[in-house]
Amino acid sequence: MPSLIDFRRRIRSVKNTQQITKAMKMVSAAKLRRAQERVIAARPYAARMREMLANLSQAAQSDERASESAWLAQREPKNIDLVLVTSDKGLAGAFNSNLIKASQRFIAEHPGAKISLTLVGRKGRDFYKRRNAEIVGEYVNILAKPTYADAAGVAKEIIRRYRAGETDAVYVINNDFKSVMTQTLSVMQLLPVNLEAPAGATAAPAATLDYIYEQSPLDMLEQLMPRYVEVAIFRSMLETGAAEHAARMTAMDSASSNAKDVIEALTLYMNRVRQAAITKEIIEVVSGAAAAG
Amino acid sequence: MADTLLFQLVSPERLLVETQVTEVQIPAREGYIGVLPGHAPLLSELKAGGVLTYRAADGVQKVVAVYGGFVEVLGDRVRVLADSAENREEIDVTAAQKALVQATQDMNNMQGGAADPAVAMDEAMRAQARVDAASAKV
Numbered sequence: 001m002p003s004l005i006d007f008r009r010r011i012r013s014v015k016n017t018q019q020i021t022k023a024m025k026m027v028s029a030a031k032l033r034r035a036q037e038r039v040i041a042a043r044p045y046a047a048r049m050r051e052m053l054a055n056l057s058q059a060a061q062s063d064e065r066a067s068e069s070a071w072l073a074q075r076e077p078k079n080i081d082l083v084l085v086t087s088d089k090g091l092a093g094a095f096n097s098n099l100i101k102a103s104q105r106f107i108a109e110h111p112g113a114k115i116s117l118t119l120v121g122r123k124g125r126d127f128y129k130r131r132n133a134e135i136v137g138e139y140v141n142i143l144a145k146p147t148y149a150d151a152a153g154v155a156k157e158i159i160r161r162y163r164a165g166e167t168d169a170v171y172v173i174n175n176d177f178k179s180v181m182t183q184t185l186s187v188m189q190l191l192p193v194n195l196e197a198p199a200g201a202t203a204a205p206a207a208t209l210d211y212i213y214e215q216s217p218l219d220m221l222e223q224l225m226p227r228y229v230e231v232a233i234f235r236s237m238l239e240t241g242a243a244e245h246a247a248r249m250t251a252m253d254s255a256s257s258n259a260k261d262v263i264e265a266l267t268l269y270m271n272r273v274r275q276a277a278i279t280k281e282i283i284e285v286v287s288g289a290a291a292a293g
Numbered sequence: 294m295a296d297t298l299l300f301q302l303v304s305p306e307r308l309l310v311e312t313q314v315t316e317v318q319i320p321a322r323e324g325y326i327g328v329l330p331g332h333a334p335l336l337s338e339l340k341a342g343g344v345l346t347y348r349a350a351d352g353v354q355k356v357v358a359v360y361g362g363f364v365e366v367l368g369d370r371v372r373v374l375a376d377s378a379e380n381r382e383e384i385d386v387t388a389a390q391k392a393l394v395q396a397t398q399d400m401n402n403m404q405g406g407a408a409d410p411a412v413a414m415d416e417a418m419r420a421q422a423r424v425d426a427a428s429a430k431v
Contacts, residue, residue, distance in 0.1 A: 041307040048303060048372055052365055056336065148305045148377070211367075214323055214337035223338055224363065227376070231305055 004277070007270035011263055018259035024091065025252035032180065032245035039177055039238045046235045053228055057193065059217035069218060071225045074192050075168040080113045081136070081158060082106060083190070085174035085236050086124035087244040088143055093251035095175065095183070095244060096123040102185050103173050116167065120154060120237060136161070143241050151234030158233075159226045162191050172232065177242035181250060186239075190232050193225075297350050298330050299370045302357060304378045309357065313350040317371050319364050320345060320422075326364070328371055335366040339375065341415060342422030344429055356381040358426035360419050379423065386427045393420035 060072065084103045086096045103124070107115050118137040119125040125138045137157050142150040161167045170191040175183040213220065300317055302310040317328045320343025326335070339362045348354045362375035396417035400410075 038306070042305060044301075044308050045303040045305050045374060048301075048365075048374055052336070052363060052372075052374065055365075151305075210334065211365075212333055212335040214321055214326075214335070217336075220336065220338060220363070227362075234305055 002273070004270065004274055007266060007273065011266050011270070014259050014262050014266065018256055018263070021252045021255040021259060025249055025256060028245045028249040028252060032242060032249055035238070035242035035245050036177065039235075039242045042235055042238050046231050049224075049228055049231055053193065053221075053224055055211065056217055056221050056224060059211070059213065060221045062217075065218055069222065070163050070165070071191075071193070071221060075165075077110070077113055077169040079167045079169075080110060080115050081118060081161060081167040081170045082115055083118045083120065083154075083158065083170065083172040083174075083233065083236075084124045084128075085143075085172065085240045086119070086121035087240065088122040088141055089244075090123065091251065092244055092248040093254075095247040095251075096121075098185055099173060099175060100124060100127050102187060106171065106173065106187060116161075118154065118158060121240070143237060143244070146234065146237040146241060148230070148234055151237055152230045154237075155226070155230040155233045158191075159229055162229075170229075172236050174236040174240045175243035175247075176239045177246060180246045183243035183247055186236075188232070188236070190229060193228070296330055297369070298328065298332075300347055300373075301371070302345070302359075302373045302375060302378060304362075304375045306377075309375075309378055309380060310347070310355075312347075314347045314371075315350060315352075317347040318345065319371075319373065320359065321364065328366055330369060332366050332371075334368075335364070337364050338362075339364060339373070340418075342418030342420075344422060344426045345373065345378075346429070356426050356429045358384060358422045360422060379426070381426050381429070384423050384427045386424070389420055389423035389427060393417065393424050396420045 057072065060069070082103060084099065086099050090096065100123070103117075114134070116134045116136045117128055118139075119128060119135060120139045121143055122140045125135075125140055128135060137154065139150075139154055142154075158167075158170055162170060169189065172186075172188045172190050174186055174188075176186045178184050297313040297315055298317065300310060300312055300314040301308070315330070319326045319328060319337075320340040322338040322340050325343075326337065328335075339359060341361045343359055345357045345359050346354060347357075357378055357380055359373065359375040359378040361377075362373060364374075365372045396413060396419075399413040400417055
């Protein structure tokens with residue numbers, strides 16, 4: 001049977017762990033607030049961009065040079081680029097493993113296509129590094145505080161590949177930040193642009209409007225598309241960053257309460273052992289006295 | 294017809310301005326566009342670096358430096374999607390002037406092939422826009 005001192009040691013060790021998990025929870029909560037603000041600040045731009053793009057691509061269809069544009073072409077997806085956005089650090093529950101599983105599922109669902117990976121975040125990078133996968137780009141340590149320039153850097157190679165016809169479709173897998181408790185896994189088709197507007201969007205009625213175009217719609221589309229890709233990647237980075245903090249906060253919260261349960265159980269057991277020892281001693285004293293008397 | 298427009302200026306990182314205005318001057322790629330209430334629907338690219346001014350509904354004129362992007366005028370609403378933008382109040386004038394001098398030098402030293410012409414040009418335009426915005430009369 002473990003002695004009292006062993007129990008005390010274990011309880012102290014669990015308490016230390018609990019302190020760390022509690023601290024991590026607080027840190028994540030603070031970081032989450034900032035990340036959340038950034039996500040919310042970035043959302044209007046992405047939404048406006050989408051609406052504008054819907055209008056433009058409609059107008060550009062009527063351009064006689066439309067068929068030459070790489071952006072509007074629908075190619076058979078033989079080569080697919082997959083952008084996987086994961087976090088750089090662990091200790092966030094099933095956050096990264098869900099993302100990686102989703103990416104593996106995606107690969108399994110597209111057996112005919114050659115899939116090239118662009119990996120943002122250390123966890124996804126480490127996972128695919130050890131496997132036989134085609135990696136065209138890897139970006140670590142940029143998720144802590146993603147800037148637009150970082151996103152543009154990631155997008156640059158993707159844009160080049162798509163334009164040059166090296167890839168026929170681009171998908172992004174990331175976690176969207178919904179609330180502190182929930183993150184939703186999102187698998188989004190980035191290119192070719194799928195402009196079936198999400199439910200409730202206002203883009204559809206505006207599409208028939210007759211704009212004055214300062215530049216030809218197609219030329220503007222050529223300018224707008226790279227921006228669109230950058231913004232989409234920027235947004236998925238921000239969303240994942242916020243979702244990561246939310247996931248870590250939840251994970252650390254449950255770790256702290258687990259530690260509390262363990263401490264309680266250990267304390268109870270320790271007290272039983274202590275009482276058993278005392279009882280035993282009393283019995284010894286009493287029986288010793290009885291024998292002497 | 295409404296006598297004000299809703300003016301929204303967004304950059305990828307944040308929403309800079311959302312207010313009712315009576316007039317907006319936009320640095321489009323092919324020259325400045327003045328937008329008053331009742332303007333026809335319009336889509337245009339922005340200049341790589343320019344100064345945007347707007348007169349808020351309370352008559353106060355404000356200046357923003359914008360670097361590239363797009364503008365959409367639709368109904369009683371003007372939306373500017375800038376690649377990046379800075380309010381006049383946020384611009385560090387001395388830093389901007391320094392950047393302008395540096396960028397101009399880079400452009401002049403281009404013969405040596407030291408700098409990428411497009412990048413240098415871009416930098417110069419940005420710096421110029423910041424200085425212009427900071428020194429614009431309000």
